[in-house]
Amino acid sequence: MLASEKKIVLVVDDNFINRQMLCKILADEYFTIQAGNGREALSILHEFGERVSAVLLDVVMPVMGGYEFLEARKNDPLISGIPVIVTTQAESDETEIKALTKGATDFLSKPYNPMIIRQRLANMIAFKETSSFVNSVEHDSLTGAYSKEAFYARTKEYITQHPDKQLDMVVSDLIDFKIVNDMFGEGTGDDLLVHWRKVLDQTIGKNGIIGRISGDVFAVLMPRVKNYSMDFFDECIEQLNDFEVQVSLNVCFGIYQIDDIDLAPSVMCDRAILAIKSIKDKTREVYAFYDERLKEELWHTQQLITDMHDALSGGQFKVYLQAKCDLDTECIIGAEALIRWIHPEKGFMSPAEFIPIFEKNGFITNVDMYVCDTVCALLRKWIDEGTPLIPISINISRTDIYNPNLKDDILECVKKYDVPVKYLHLEITETAYTENPKQLIDTVVSLRNEGFHIEMDDFGSGYSSLNMLSEVPVDTLKLDMGFLKHQTDNGHDGNILNFVINLAKWLDLSVVAEGIEFKEQLNFLRSLGCAYGQGYYFSKPIPIEEFNELRRNNENNEKKTAFSLKQYSNIKMSEIWNATSDFSRVFNEYVGSLAIMQYEKDVVTVLRANDSFKKLFSEGIRNRLSVINIMDYVSPGDKLFLNEHILNCTENNATFDFPLHCSYEGEEDGKYSRVLRIRGKAIGSDDEKIILMIDMEDITVSSNNEKELIAENVMLEFALSGKEVHYINYDTEKDVCTFDNNVAEFLSLPNSSIPHFSEDFNDILRLNDEDKARCEELVKDAREGKTVPPMSFNIDVGGQSVSVEVGAYSFKDNARNIIRTVFVAKKSE
Amino acid sequence: MDTTIMIERLKEFDGIDYAVVVERFCGDEELLATCIEQFTEDTGFGELENALENKDMSAAFEAAHTLKGVSTNLGLTKLYCALCALVEELRGGKGENADKLFLSVKDKLNELKSIVFQ
Structure with missing residues (x-):
């Protein structure tokens, strides 16, 4: 040719x-x-x-x-x-x-x-x-991008030829690559890399040179982009997700804006990779720049990692204790153990500085176990000295949750010092739940089965708090007062706090408020019914010796008066009537229901009430609040009780706190019945009158629901507890019971129904007199839609006496109408 | 037309950097003359004119750009300068003065034609 x-x-x-x-x-x-x-x-x-x-x-x-x-x-x-x-x-x-x-x-x-x-x-x-x-090695055989060496050579060549050009080194890291490889096989992983290279080619790498630096790391040398933003990366992230796998794919970009063209291209890439590392754990960040600070940080981190083992063996880590106090008495009721690193050169280091690093490299487990050991040793020492024991909590890092030996390690420690398990509390963080719920649940359940008390740290800081509470069996919630800091002006925070505290009560969890710094916060928390707290107001974290000292002093303190509003005990009466006083401001804006009342010869009248207090009452009463006698609305039994408490509290500065049953029937208000938690104390008195500060909370709904909830829980447990559980439908209107063949066979009945049940049940069951009366009660309650926990009866089946347990349960709609009532029955074991 | 006459005329024409361009043609003066003759009849000029008439600025830019490249290769300095001005005017789809600048291009082209090829 x-x-x-x-x-x-x-x-x-x-x-x-x-x-x-x-x-x-x-x-x-x-x-x-x-x-x-x-x-x-x-x-x-x-x-x-x-x-x-x-x-x-x-x-x-x-x-x-x-x-x-x-x-x-x-x-x-x-x-x-x-x-x-x-x-x-x-x-x-x-x-x-x-x-x-x-x-x-x-x-x-x-x-x-x-x-x-x-x-x-x-x-x-x-x-x-x-x-x-x-x-052949110029191009990566899989993706066709430049191989690492070729990329470096091209970069060097290009930069040398164009010394005046402003260029960026952008490195990408496919975060989920390993997951894809593991879940779908390496073939899919390879396809993903090929796909990603094409995406880069069409998007950010359009005007750049693309190289594959390693595994899933690609680098792009490209003309300087003046303003990087999410928009810049949006397109390629979107196209990345065109790849068909059942997971969403994430990618991080590190950008080194080349300011030193003499650097080796490999160093430029390293810098961009360093920028990636700074955001790899932050799921929301997509790109980051390299700057000198990162280099220093890296150096600092390396330094810490080099030092950490020696620090642990050399006793540089110290366990500090921060008191947990009873909010009413301010007595120390426990402590949280916190780690401190006193570095021989760097001095006192903030935990925020080293804990994230230790969490990443796993060293945190060693540190946590060191704390555990120290705390157990301290508890042993207290036992030996005869010092009363208080529980001490240690922090279980989210990485510890993945440690399969966690439980055994802690138990070993507890055994080594022979201390009661219940005094070692374990604090876990909510974040562990978002990362791996199942692992967290399993770990918590197994620790709890060993008798450990579990505290949920930082409750409310994450997103899944409420879900988590229903799944993770914890004993205590720790709330950060950070909750309160954000919106102190509009009172919303108070509502959240109030809600969480009530939720905790509902779930029978205790609440420890963290970060209490001021007396106002303390008072506020008390008024919400929060029992325990921790924070600088009581004590900052201090070395163990100082803590022992603090406890000795604390015990010498007289128990302080327990009342949520005691800050007002020193207020002058004139302040109460002055609308612009500090007192009035607090009073009016207080989230809870407050009133100043006057007691005179068995008559209680409201002198002042805040808005929240007024809302406790129906409109008819509210409008007449200043003229009515509160005693008129109190149930007769409680009337005496309230009288006694009021008189008592002037004598020894005592306070009262009990549920007050109120009822009233009037034309305007209809039937009015409420249970109010009333707390109060005297703030002033003369020979005839007593001025009272009263705090009320409507607990009507919760006291009703609480009972029902307990009964429902018992029923549920009963229904799920064994194999041979039978359900008997009870039509309360027609008074007819229906059931399946198994039940009919068990009772030797030809039909699967019993009409006129409330009248005729004993013809079939042949109960003794005592059981018969109880059964009548059960049927009556069931007809009223009440939940009845299971009780035992002896029934006659074909001449033989058989012991059975029967309870009743009604399904209701939102308006509390009964939809269906069932008896749940099974043979006693 | 006889190429030797064309070559003589080109040598005297002040719109061409003759010495440089001959070197570019490796001393082949005949080829140079032929190329310049072809260039004066380049369809690109017609395309440019049409595009301007139709206000298709991007097509006009492309045509002008190509002509500019050729004119610089042929060392036709005057024509090249006129095309440069037009290309810059047309860059980015603008071109308020394009018609005027095109007249100048035509002018230089006609000058070349009349002096060298007639």
Whole structure:
């Protein structure tokens, strides 16, 4: 065919004159072929393949332009190895960058300089020939991106040739790559990498050079982007997720804005990777920049990691204790053990500085166990000294949750010092739940089965708090007062706190409020019924010796008066009537229901009430609040009780706190019946009158629901507790029981129903008198829709006495109407 | 037209950097003359004119851009300068003064034609 000694060069230009000139210039040394556009060029290249030594390519051409040609060539392994020189008009660097990034080997500008053209072409062909044997590793065989070494070489080459260009090194890391590999196999993982490379090619890497640095890490050298934003990355993240797997795919980008062109490209990539590491754990962050601070941080982290083992064995870690106090008495009722690192050079280090690092590298487990050991040793010491024991909580890091030996390690520690398990409380964090709920539940259940008391730290800081409470069996909730800090102005925070505290009561959990710094917070928490607290107001975390001292002093303190409003005990009476006083401000804005009342000869009148207090009452009463006698509404039994308490509290500065049953029946109000928790104390008195501060809370609903809830729980447990549980439908209106054949057989009955049940039940069951009376009661309650916990009866079955347990349960709709009533029965075991 | 006459005329024409461009053609004066003759009849000029008439600025830009590249290769300095001004005017799809600048291009082209080829 083209039997020629000369090497073949393909000239691609739509302009005939340009082609002729180039051919003329090259005629002595090369055999030239011409193409008028990119498409012609491609078909010629496909015919001749790598026998074409080089291509001279114009950019702007009809049918298929230069860039398109380069794009097509890049993805075509048959011809991608043929070097291409782009001819441009040298008017913008952009054109050149674009050409180079699209895979052009070099560029030449117009007007042509024959010497330069011939020289460059000769160099390039020579280079290509000598390097062709390494060409196979130039590109990563899987994704077609530059291999690491080639990428570094290209980067170096490009930066050297364009020292004035502002460039960025952007490195991407597919966070979920390992998951995809594990879940769907390496084949899918490989497909993902190929997909991702294509996405990069079409998005952020469009004008860049792309290399695969390792596994799932790709680097892109690209022109400087002035303002990076989420928008910049949105498109490629979206396209990444076009990959068909059943998980959502996330990616992180690290950006090193090249400011030192003398750095080795590998170092540039390392810097970008460092930026990725700074955000890899933050699920919401997609990109981060490298800056000097990161370098320092890394150095600092390395330093800490180097020092940590010596620090632990060398006693640099100290266990500090922070008191937990009873909010009413301010007595110390427990402590939380916290780790402190006193570094010989750096001094006192903040836990925030080293704990995240230890959590990452797993060293936290060693630290937590060290704390556990120290705390158990302290408890032993207290036992030996005869010091009363108080529980001490230790923190269980979220990484400990994954430690399969956690339980055994703690138990071993407890055994070593022979201390009662219940005095070692374990604090776990909510975040562990979001990460791996099942693991957390399993761990907590197994620890609790060993008798450990579990505290949920930082409750409310996460997103799944309420879900979690129903699934993780904890004993105590720790609330951070940070809750309160955000919106102290509008009172919403108070409502949240109130809600959580009530929720905790409902679930029978104790609540410890953390971060109490001021007396106001303490008072507020007391008024919400929060029992325990921790914070600088009581004590900061202190060394064990100091803590022992603190306890001794605390015990010497007289027990302080228990009342939520005692801060007002020093207020002057004039303040109460002054609408602009501090007292009035607090009083009016207080979230709970407060009233100042006057007691005089068995008559209690309201002098002042805040809005919340007024809302406790129906409209009819509310409007007359200032003129009515509260005693008129109190049930007769409670009337005496209230009288007694009021008189008592003037004598020894006591307080009272009990449920007050109120009822009233009037034309305007209808039947009115409430249970109010009343708490109060005297704030002033003279010979005839006593002025009282009263705090009320409507507990009507909760006291009703509580009973029902307990009964329902018992029933539920009963229903689920054994195999042979039978359900007997009871139509309360028609008074008919219906059941399945099993029950009929058990009772030796021909039919599966009993009409007139409330009257005739004993014809079938033949109960003794005592049981008969109880059964009547059961049926009566069931007809009223009450839940009746299971009770035992002896019934007669075919002449034999059989012991059974029977309870009743009613399903109700939202309006509490009975939908269906069932008896749940089973043989006693 | 006889190429030797064309070559003589080109040598005297002040719109061309003759010495440089001959070197670019590796001393092949005949080829140079032929190329310049072809260039004066380049369809690109017609395409440029049409595009401007149709207000298709991007097509006009492409045509002007190509012509500019060729004119610089041929060392036709005057024509090249006129095309440069037009290309810059058309860059980015603008071109309020494009018609005026195109007249100048036509002017230079006609000058070349009349002096060298008639």
